[in-house]
Amino acid sequence: MTQIWWIWMSIAAAFIIGEIFTAGFFLLWFGVGAAVAGILAILGFGMAWQWGAFLLMASVLFAVSRRFAERFTKKQPLGIGADRYIGEKGVVLEEIDTIKNTGLVQIRNENWRADSDTGDIIPAGKKVEVIKVVGTHLVVRILSEGG
Template sequence: MTILWWHWLSFGLILISAELFIPSFTIIWFGLGACFVGLFVYFSPGSSFSVQLFTWTAASSVLTVLWFRLLKPKMVDKTTAGMSQEAILGEVGMVVKSNATPLEKGRVRFTLPVLGADEWDYTSADLFQPGDYVRVSGIDGHVLKVEKT
């Protein structure tokens, strides 16, 4: 049986489709390699199966290495989603409920909601009165640590 160009193209599309069900982001490169071999065989139909297999292995390997070594490291997630510490540090808010002692919790309100809420409990070594502005210096669970601005 002779392997035709459309066999490789079909095999490549099956592998690319399999990526939808097995999200490893590796199978897609072997599928693209098979599609490349399909194009190669289309333009040089006399190539032997061993040459086709070597071309598929080489193309798949090159694409996989390019992805994992060059492209993927540049796609680092730079958002602070899911990292409350980084998202809230340095935010300035207004005290709406004072803390009578350094161990007591107060309440601070932000102009724009921070991590889904515009009011948060806070603790501080300093005592604040309603209307004072404070800056977030840390977070401990659901309680902010604040300091004077």
């Protein structure tokens, strides 16, 4: 058991190398935790201390980094990406029927797959408004005759 620190350091290296090939800072914290556990093993602490330090360090660093990231990461504003179509008006090119999984609308000069917000069938030719984007489909509602 005196050579357990090699195992911890190998695990730390594997996590840190894995972090290089992945997005985010998820594996890095496990690598740091394993390195701390390896240091405790070198100092002669028992397995309970090593595991406790590994889990505590990884958990605390993960929690702190999440809060830090949330503080500086801004939610994408409306009008960026597909969300720019919310509120836009268009026309149904192909009947929107959730059961048949059909529906095509033209918004501006682009054609999009569409779903009805109520699940009702919307016939071709009707004017609609986009209320949200779900995946690659626009969710639309039918406009009143005056809208």
